Amino acid sequence: MSFLLACPNCGERSVYEFRSGGEFRQRPPASVSSHEWARYLYLRKNEAGETTEWWYHQLGCRSWFLAVRDTRTNLVKETYEHD
């Protein structure tokens, strides 16, 4: 099912206007071990359910924002700018 995303600037648009930036993750401090860095770089929760993720409005205002989406239904619960 393709779906709609509400860009915080432009409003609801087809998902095909956007580029997915993958799930939101907390970047660790530079001091962590290379093992921790590898975990940050490669491992994903890959949640079957609600997940917070980055999106980029490529064919619109070209800004990045966050969305909360259920990956089982593709229903987008909310979108907001990251501060």
Place this chain on the structure above:
Amino acid sequence: MLQLFRTQRMWHQHDLKDHYDVVIIGAGVHGLAAAYYLGKQGIKNVAVLDRGYLGGGNSGRNTAILRANYRTAEAIPFYDESLRLYQELSQEVDFNVLFSQIGHLTLAHTDTGVDGLRVRAEANALLGVNSRLVFPEEIKSLVPAMDVSKAAHAPIQAALYHPPGGIIRHDAVVWGYARGADRMGIEIHPHTEVHAIDTDNGQISAVHTNRGRIATNTVVNATSGWCSTIARMVDVDLPIVSHPLQACVTEPLKPFLDKVIVSATLHVYVNQTDRGEVVIGAEIDPYASYNSASTLPTLEMMAAHALELFPILEEARVLRQWSGICDMTPDFSPIISTVPEVRGFILNVGWGTYGFKAGPAGGKTVAELIVTNKTPTLIEPFALSRFYEDRLVGEKAAAAVSH
């Protein structure tokens, strides 16, 4: 006749026992092949669990293209071994899996595309895989219906021709392995969903299902798009993101195409089945999802690009469109591996959009890993540890659209 169908079951129903030596989660090609080869090595107290029906996952949804013309020295021998096992599979399981080695062509429409194919042709030749570069004149003779003219929107410059590649009957492969495993006494349990996995001091101890608890010390995770949800049950995160992959098929047409055609530039691949239907596939949907509904934009994209290659499809009608959920890794290579933190937990995942062709080799090496407690050489490159050791096996160029 009726009696025949009643007595000659492909596999049998069983009550769930409270203990198995090995529990395999996922009755797709990988789970069933692992069960089959375990049985051949004498390990028969094995259960294969699936929450749905046999082969209802990606093993029943793929476009069944087999080939070995990969790019890296790590991957080529593995896929070549799998192709060899597929060539013998009808004999092995005494069931016709309808493998047609009609040949496979990967098209290049740009200079960099041609360079990429040259690298693959050389790597293939060095490792004994039959593939070579061919140019428009020869391509035309191999695939007369395809537009190889300079007037095309993206003219074809060359192709990697891989004669042993082809198409198989995916359901037959699943059924053949299932029947073979069943005949050795291995139990196959459809409609049995895994909800939780217990560990005891870092060692797998039990599996909880909708039909009860099973004690076991060995679990194989062969659940493709859902593998992260199973790994989460033992607190393991995987380098995997699940993406839908779609395909469609037209009504049957007179035979006009007897090669598999793939174009990464056009994000499309096409082949004609023995029944005459034209199967058209694409790239993954560009976002993570566990939702397997098909979409109109992808159908439009598949149709438009297939038409660029085969203008004669102009009037063909699409019969069906479907999708499967694919477990994508960052390097487009699988993870066949033990997990250091959880003893007895074996991964056979990360098969993404390209794992059907790998079923026999994946299942066989996983069985060997369980029996010998040692990682077979063929799958050493695919250990989970590669992500911590900077040893990724980059196959994107050879697997992103080619699957």
